[in-house]
Every structure is written in structure tokens, then in C-alpha cells.
Amino acid sequence: MHSFLVAEIQKALRSASVTTGQSIIIEKPTSPKFGDYATNIAFLAAKELKRNPRQLAEELTGHFGFPEGTVTKIEVAGPGFINFFMEPAFIMQSAERVFRDGVEYGKGSEGAGKTAIVEYVSANPTGPLTIGRGRGGVLGDCIANLAEAQGYRVNREYYFNDAGRQMQILGESVRYRYLELCGRSVDFPDTHYKGLYIGEIAEKIYSEHGEGLLQDESIEPFRSEAESIIFSSIQKTLGRLGIVHDSFFNEHTLYTADQNGISPNQQVIDRLRENGFIGQYDGATWFLTTKLGQEKDKVLIKSSGEPSYRLPDIAYHLTKYARGFDMIINVFGADHIDEYPDVLEALKILGHDTTKVRIAINQFVTTTVNGETVKMSTRKGNADLLDDLIDDVGPDATRLFFIMRSKDSHLNFDVDLAKKQSKDNPVFYFHYAHARICSLLRLAWSEIGFDAAKLPEHGILMRLRAPEELQLAFGILDFGDVSRSAFRMLEPQKMVDYMHAIAELFHRFYQECPILKAEPEIAEARLFLAVAVRQVLQNGFRILGISAPESM
């Protein structure tokens, strides 16, 4: 519907010999008296052409040539809006596209033949995933789904470092607990990890090796055992939410030399130096970001000779270009906000097109339990664990609650609400709409032999005229637009809002329009309308990554 109107407006602009660089925006008016769709193109073009918007709008209306039976009225309103009133039968008929497209309904083509990499989660294996990380994980996963819906071939990647200082500390932490198990008294440093899982890993090692590792000063056995246990637990947790990565990129590979004997890290240094952005002082190697107007230079290689995290970050992003992705999407939490500008600057200096890179930053999470808001504490041992949350409210509520707010807003995760098996809980509102349709269709099959799997005859929905039916069909038409704009904005929350609207429209339709008890012709059309809604709900659930229960 969207593209239909855009095309017709373009035709009218050409016919009226109005040339404008403005892109055409279709919006839904706030009130039905302003029509079904509206455009503000007259304002935009008028400004560009220095003309009166109202006059231009009126002139344009004379140049529209909508096909018979599509638009009933075109109206200029206010200072220059052009409002379109659609023929109800045209709306009903347009909605029948759902039957033809099925699971493909609402998919876009802007990513056809293109590839995208979405990097998300990327937690180092130093401990179990926290609730805060969960938000980024679900956000990234939904963005990846949205990219796929636009036709991109998507690579979901997890970037990690198992060789850094934090991992060293992890190994030491486990060893301390192990020593305790062996009956040694230890002075556990404040800088080390104190989570319960550390003790559990130590216990596992103790049960396998007894006191056999006591004399060995090396922490390597502790570090590697901890890494493998934690990494598999992280993947297990993500798996519970349906999050599965295609690739895991180990930061350490950026330190090892390629066939030319130069590591990716070193290549970054060399190439930045060629461009005059590398300096040496205080015994360290610096990225001269002050040349770019920043307050301080950034260390790339510490005086100890080790790279800081910034260097491999840049090298890592270079591999994303080298691997040929058309779009590069990074998802991370607000605590990494300072990280990406430097990386982008470096990429630009090295001659890469940074418009390919999109960054989605999600704000932090607080949780509300028993009406009390608890602030997340990510350090120390008392962080809220994602696994506990999933245990508590289930995977669907976990996913939906993480994305039902804009990523730019701080999220208040109301655990009590998510647990409620009632209408207050949006998860159940969505599920209920789907289950209601399934139940209806089961009954229709057993009572009148209605086959929901068969294709309806062309024009069947045109039998329907009730306002609830029209609005529902009208809503179905928006699915593709919402999906596309949710992707462009990297904002799955738009899709959640839309799903709520569809569920609401369906519940109203169901309430007001008898289906099985209606005249057979009407009953059949209404059943097919329900089939269409079910398809849209399922397609939306797929993007959000939540289940579609057939009964409740």
C-alpha cells in the first residue's frame, strides 16, 4: 500500500512538472476525518521551490490518476496536507496478499543479494551472562532477524578475548577457591571475581584432580577449565533465548602473524603510521586522535609492549570489511559508548566507507521485584543473572520485555509483571490473540470443515464491510512498512508496538463480529481474515523470536 501510494504521488508530481529532491513520506493521520493516508510532500516541495504549500497541494490533486476502485477521495487540508481516502474494497483486497505470500509476507528487498554482519553479546567468558547483557543479546538477535526480513544474508557474530588480563584474573580467582578447598587459608584479593560460579568451577577441578594441582604454580589449568565451563554456560543461556551465533571471533587471532609475517594488529599500526596518526612517547605507541580534535591521544600499544583493547578492535573491524560485508552492525551496551568513535575514525583514515557501519547502543536495565526497583550491579558477585531471570519469567517474556522499550531508554524490567499469566502482561496478550485464532480454526474445521490451509478465492475479503474488519485488514497492510522502518532505525520496539496494535484489532474484531454463527459466505470470509491475522502474528513473532502457542 505504501509503495503503491508513493508511486502514484511520484506520477502526479511528474504530471504537474514538479521536481523535488524530497523523498515522499506517507503517514497515517491522527484522525479518520483526515483520511486513511496522508502526505506532506507539498510542504517539502514548496519550501524547496519557494512556493505556497496549500496552492501546490491543490495543484497536485488535479494530477492524480488513481486506478478505478482504489481511492475514493483526495483532499487538501490545513496548510497543505494531501489526504487520501481509500476504497474499502481495495483495502480488503490488498490484504489478501497475505495468503499468497505466507511466511514471506512483509519481507523487503533492500538487502537482496547483500550480506550483513551483526555483532552482539560479545561478552568475554569471565562469568555468566547478566541481565544487562541479555538486553543487548536480544536486541542484536532481533536486529539480525529484521535484517534477514529485508533480504540480507546475515552473519551473527560473537567477538571475544580469552587471553586478556581479565581472563588471567579469572584463572587466579578459581585457583584461590581451589586452594581454599585444599584447606589452605588464602587472602582473596578485592580485584578478583567473587561470584558463586568461581567456587563451583573450583569444586569441579577439585573433584577431578584432588590436591594434584596444589604444587603447580601455573594458573593455566584453572583459566582454561574456567573458560570452557563459562563459555558453554553462556551459549546454553543464549540458546534458551533462541540466540545462536554463526561465528565466534577470537581476538587472539589478531595477534598472530599472517603469511607475510605481520599480525593484523601490526598492520593497523603500520597503516596508521603511513597516514601520520601514530606517535611514540612515554614508552607507548599512541593513536594521535588529538589531530582529529579529541582531547587526548589513545594508547594502542602499552609501554609493556602489549596492545590495548583499542588496537585489536580496529583490526577486528578491518576484517569485517575484508570479509566483504555490505552492512556492518554492532550492538553493545552504554558502557562501551566511548569505544566506537575511535574505531570509526581509524577506519575512515584507512580509507573505508564508514556509512556501512551502524551502531546500536542499548541503555541499562533495572529490575523491579516485589514493587521495588533494584539497580544492576555488574561487578562483584551479586549481579543479576540472565539465567535466573529466564527461570523466573520464561524465554518469551524475557525476550519481549527486553525489546518492548526503545533501546535509548533505560529499561525497567518488571519481573512481577512478566510473571503474571494475565492480560496485564503483553506476552500473554499477543499469545492469546494467536491461540484464539488457532482455537477458532480448529472449531471451524470440526464444525463446518473449513480448511485454513487452502487458498481462498480471489476477492473473498471484499465481502466484509464492518469497521472492525476494515481496520483489521488496514492494520495488516502495515506489516512490511513497520518491519522495514524498524530495521532502518535498528529499533525492534517498533515491531512490538505494531504487534500490540494487531492483537488489539483482532480482539476487537473477535468481540464484535460473530464468525461461525454468521451467514456461511460471511463466516468463510471472516475465517480467512483470521487466517491472515494468524500469518501476520506468526511472521512478527518470528522477528521478535517468541513462540506462537496454538492453545492456552
Add this chain to the structure above:
RNA sequence: GUGCCCGUAGCUCAAUGGAUAGAGCAUCAGCCUUCUAAGCUGAGGGUUACUGGUUCGAGUCCAGUCGGGCACACCA
């Protein structure tokens, strides 16, 4: 102190620079002998933190003020 995010109904949040700022919860009033009432209908509730500016039009953009969050290492 500097950078980024936020400030909208009692609460949690919407609103690609558009028309009368919308949902849900909570409150109040209705709707089940009838396809799942886990639902539907209606009512009340607002100086969009504040002050200026930009323009046909500002919750949205710009400047400043106030308030909340996050980040500001030769940690990752």
C-alpha cells in the same frame, strides 16, 4: 569537569519536524446461557522539566538552565 542517553498522565512507556500528544497498568462505570471474559466498550486523568531560538508547523531540531543515568586507564 568533558562526552553520550534520558526527562511526556499517579506508574511503565509511545509519538520518521505534522493536524485534537497516544497506549497499557492503576481508578471509576458497563458487557459472558452465545466461536477462549487470559477478552471487549466507555469515563476521568497533560502548561511534554524550565527559558529562549529556528519555521507554515516543535514533545521532536538548536542554545542555555535544572534533574536522573552511563562512560571518561598504558582494564576489556
